[in-house]
Amino acid sequence: MRLYNSLSRQVEELGFDESKMVNLYVCGVTPYSAAHLGHAMCAVVFDVLRRYLEYEGYTVIHIQNFTDVDDKMIDAASDQEITVDQLAERNISDYLEEIKILNVKAATHYPRATQEIPSIISLIEGLIEKQYAYERNGDVYFRVRKNDDYGKLSGRKLEDLMSGARIEPSESKEYPGDFVLWKKKKPGEPNWDSPWGQGRPGWHIECSAMSLSYLDNRIDIHGGGRDLIFPHHENEIAQSESYTGSVPFSKFWVHNGTLNFDGDKMSKSLGNIYTTREAISKFSPDALRMFFLTSHYRSPLLFSEDSINSQERALARLRNSMSMPSGTGDVLNAAPYLERFTRAMNQDLNTPQALGAIFDLARAINRSSDENGDVDSCQQELSKLSAILGLTLKASESSLDKSAYPFIDLLVNVRTSLRVNQQFALSDLIRDELSKMGVSVHDSQLGSEWDFE
Secondary structure, eight states: OEEEETTTTEEEEOOOOTTOEEEEEEOOOOOSSOOBHHHHHHHHHHHHHHHHHHHTTOEEEEEEOBOOOSHHHHHHHHHHTSOHHHHHHHHHHHHHHHHHHTTOOOOSBOOBGGGOHHHHHHHHHHHHHTTSEEEETTEEEEOGGGSTTTTTTTTOOHHHHTTTSOOOOOTTOSSTTOEEEEEEOOTTSOOBOOTTOSEEEOSSHHHHHHHHHHHTTOEEEEEEEGGGIIIIIHHHHHHHHHHHOOSOSEEEEEEEOOEEETTEEOOTTTTOOOBHHHHHHHSOHHHHHHHHHTSOTTSOEEOOHHHHHHHHHHHHHHHHHHTSOOOSSOBOOOHHHHHHHHHHHHBTOOHHHHHHHHHHHHHHHHHHHHTTOBOHHHHHHHHHHHHHTTOOOOOOGGGSOGGGHHHHHHHHHHHHHHHHTTOHHHHHHHHHHHHHTTEEEEEETTEEEEEEO
16 A cells, blocks of 8 residues: 655555554544534544555554643633633534544544643653753743754745744744743643643644654554644654654654635634534535545545535445345456455545446446346445445435425325336336435335335
């Protein structure tokens, strides 16, 4: 398998050792408000990567953090007149419930910044001892100019990186670009005791501390949205490699593209969000996953309700193929489609091409079934390949607008009349078309009823 490495800026072979163990660290959300579809897309992308690695025989240790204390958390909690802990607990709980609905596998661990204070303090002490960090009036900063290759991930010079970054001005800094590792306590803020006085961790230090604690400082794949490349991931590399003296902090850096809305990145700060909760109440989980996966993970994706609705119709075709009868004729061979699928996934997780192989297999099943072919093994393969992408192929009420229900009733009634008049070809046509929409019709002596498959 080959993946694009943001650090080398090229597609590279994974080349992991024979232990078949992969340490995957993915930066999670800052839960100061409801999660949006951009967060859901990131979760799905790395869920598919994990599922495929596991399909290939790897054991994946998956860590995803929560930044449950920072300026935004404090401000949001204050606005809502609740504690930071209460805000974090509510939004983390909602997020985990939402990604579970989207069939995202649970991470091995979900560490939180507030639960890692001892390891964070120990890491900062080590950086001060190595003179990569310094304390000023209760704040602790990292010396970026002491790190010779600072900027290697984003590919820009230190002076250029100053523009547009989250640079916090302070007269205490030796250099304006130095970033904070520990923040001195302010009135009313959550705080912890430290060698530098009461305070709280900065944004970046938690991920380095967590990787040391949970992955023994051996990250094979570090993931997240591409908007995290600078300053967050750049600073992670600097502080981690300065502390351990080892290179690299992570073998691979994998970043997914942005989800755009009306021409801009979907972002809480821009206020142009479509929450995950809103989306899963309107669309089926499979359709949302398909929407994310029809675009290559590194490409930007434009949010569109029409695009998601089109995935509902495509999924109905897959479900219909799964329900086609298997005959006694020639056995359909799934091998060419499996080869195309794995070739696409091995080449930088190319899910659009992998989906193409799945839909071509579904079409082949339909044709073979119409000719009395044996399609049973291919249907099993279709189910397996869909599962690698996290697709359940289950219809749900959310996949059809409730305004369609009266029309379904009408079609079922028309079909009943056709059956009474022995017009079975037309009645079967209605049944089959409803099945493609995920609607199952059940006939009995009492009449016909419909339900979701």
